[in-house]
Amino acid sequence: MASSSSLLSEDQFLCSVCLDVFTDPVTTPCGHNFCMTCLNEHWDRSEHCLCPLCKEQFNVRPELKINRMFREVVDHLRRRRDPVKPGKVPCDICTCERLKAVKSCLDCGLSFCETHLEPHKTAAKLRKHKLMDPVENLEDYICQKHDRPLELFCRDDQTCVCQFCTEGDHKTHNTVPLEEESEQRKSELGKTQTEVQKMIQDKLKKIKEIRHSEELRKASTERQIADSVEVFRSLIGCIERSQAELIELMEEKQKAAERQAEGLIKELEQEITELKRRDTELEQLSHSEDHLHLLQVYPTLCSPPHTTHSTDISIDPHLCVDTLREALEQLEKSFNEEMEKVPEIKMxxxxxxxxxxxxxxxxxxxxxxxxxxxxxxxxxxxxxxxxxxxxxxxxxxxxxxxxxxxxxxxxxxxxxxxxxxxxxxxxxxxxxxxxxxxxxxxxxxxxxxxxxxxxxxxxxxxxxxxxxxxxxxxxxxxxxxxxxxxxxxxxxxxxxxxxxxxxxxxxxxxxxxxxxxxxxxxxxxxxxxx
CATH class of the missing domain: 2.60.120.920 (SPRY domain)
Known part of the structure; x- marks a missing residue:
């Protein structure tokens, strides 16, 4: 089968109506192939039963049946074009290369691709089954005690239950449909998301304040260094050495303070990244139609994120004032005349x-x-x-x-x-x-x-x-x-x-x-x- 399909052009497996790979291929009396849905819809819209390709007219609308052998060839080609990718749920019925599932059935406990889902569309009993978007952990959506879909939420026990559970252990409990409880939790998620976003803004504001304080401190340090240089420039050699030592110490403190500030900023940015991740998860969850998944992860996502730093971090912009003052006090007795120039410099x-x-x-x-x-x-x-x-x-x-x-x-x-x-x-x-x-x-x-x-x-x-x-x-x-x-x-x-x-x-x-x-x-x- 594989060798046969490899000898044919891919164009030969495309429906001339939808221009895509055949889905449930059927053959007209004139010998042309179409998707069953495409051909039925075409005839439903036309006054006469004509072949969409050769225009041959049929006096009686032909009874269409799926060409099963041809469908196997088409499915093989489809699997080559659209293999199941990471994160996609595979069909539980496919025996060779597994196509991705399009629906999961809570009653069957299985996931189906488009082809194997067909019985759920045609069989009367199967049409009553509860279908949902495909999920990998389908067993989590089924009651382990009664083997029935989890469709209700018990507010007394804060857990998901099936219809049979309400006739037993949860008979007198307050139970509501999953959809109702999910919608209520979504509104609470919005409040939590607002709090997370506020925390992000507070930390961004604190980063801005730290950087502003750092600029003020740096400017203050530069001015103090300049003043010190002007005072000590006229002093003798020993004072020049004191001047160099003072500047070095002030610069070391400034660098240490800059390292501290950068460290704080880095930690705050890491916390912001984590908060943004939490914000994204909350945003995605708030739009999720997967009610059971929402209720299961809700307690974890709605707990306040752990943060190391509060938003009342303060930075002293006058780091070097005490150092300069101590140095000047030590020199004051010996060099009063030179120190008298300081007010002139300040002015x-x-x-x-x-x-x-x-x-x-x-x-x-x-x-x-x-x-x-x-x-x-x-x-x-x-x-x-x-x-x-x-x-x-x-x-x-x-x-x-x-x-x-x-x-x-x-x-x-x-x-x-x-x-x-x-x-x-x-x-x-x-x-x-x-x-x-x-x-x-x-x-x-x-x-x-x-x-x-x-x-x-x-x-x-x-x-x-x-x-x-x-x-x-x-x-x-x-x-x-x-x-x-x-x-x-x-x-x-x-x-x-x-x-x-x-x-x-x-x-x-x-x-x-x-x-x-x-x-x-x-x-x-x-x-x-x-």
Missing amino acids: KRIKQYAVDVTVNPDTAHPSLFLTGNGKRVGHGDAPQRVCGNPQRFNCCVYALGKEGFSSGKFYHEVQVKGKTWWTLGVASEFSTRKGVITLSPDNGFWTVALEKGDEYSANGCRPICLSLSQKPQRVGVFVDYEEGRVSFYDVEASSHIYSFTGQTFTEKLYPFFGPGLSGGENSAPLIICL
Whole structure:
């Protein structure tokens, strides 16, 4: 049989109607072969019984019978073209090369290919059998006690049962069709899948936070190294050696921290891969029509996946600060003169973040006057006629800058020379502008002030008196938005005045100006220098 088929062309085994290998081949009186289904459907659609190939007409519709010998040849060819592949269920009836099954019968306990499934389509008794998509472990779908299909689910015992089981051990139990229980479990699968997807997003977010913290720490480390190099460059040979040792130690710590971060990221990515696999399985299961399989694997897939790391991993971006501080403290006694250059270096670094600032006239109190293209602000003798504006201060003689900042670092300088009253700092976008205002961080203001010519204070929740060695002529205001810091400096002395630290900014910050009331020695305006 095999040798015969190998001598023939494959085209000779193709139905001229469907153009595929014959299925249940039949032969017309004129000698042509067709699939039984193809020929019957062709005649059902035609007024006359004609051969689809040669058009010969038959007065009486021929009774068709399957050409069994020809079908064996065709089946052999089909097996060569479409062997059972891994993952496919083979037919239990095929005796030679086994074709893949198209259905499994729960009543017979067997899987059938297209050819051997034919009796289940034609025999009256077999048509009543319960067919399903082919599965390998068909015995798992049959009750081992009654040898009947598992069609019901016992909610009391949480197990699948057959119809005979409900007449015995499960007679008084709450049983429902598998389909009903499966649909309910699918809805629960959706909730579990949502939780898994949230865990994936949380871990992706944590990876992003770790990488951002790593960038901040690396930038901070590079700045500290640069500052250290500038300080130690002028020192004698022993200090140069100390400088090299310090940098090496800082870099080693940085590399160790990078390795730690990469390790954490790798572990989190592995967990994400596992969660994605779980997500895919849940997605596939949620669309499965295999109700028994769903119920059997449901407890395993719906248990929370094990994860090693929580999402509250924190990374310290200031890894090298303590190392640098210790090194500088050891050298302070011997090299005080060189260490005095550090504030100048810090001021130089801060000035790199200088921004162009001008006063916004729509926010200025009516008694304030602006000149120099918005670079000068002072108090006038009488209020000006201005339009009403919700942004304008209407009681306190203050004004804000035009430009607002919601991220990063920014710096500006204001000349206060010749003044006995002034207030400088930053204010939040939605801080109060109307009525009497108490300047404090709780109200959205971070400021320092001079009153009565020599009284300096930081306007916190409780005003903090500041003791300055000399009177500033130019004040620098520096903001690190992400760090939550607002710092003030005496620019000419390169000295620090005060810092608000540990703040949380959620709105835009605007430069704040309060020139105080004019008269006497306070008539000079505030002048924005940078």
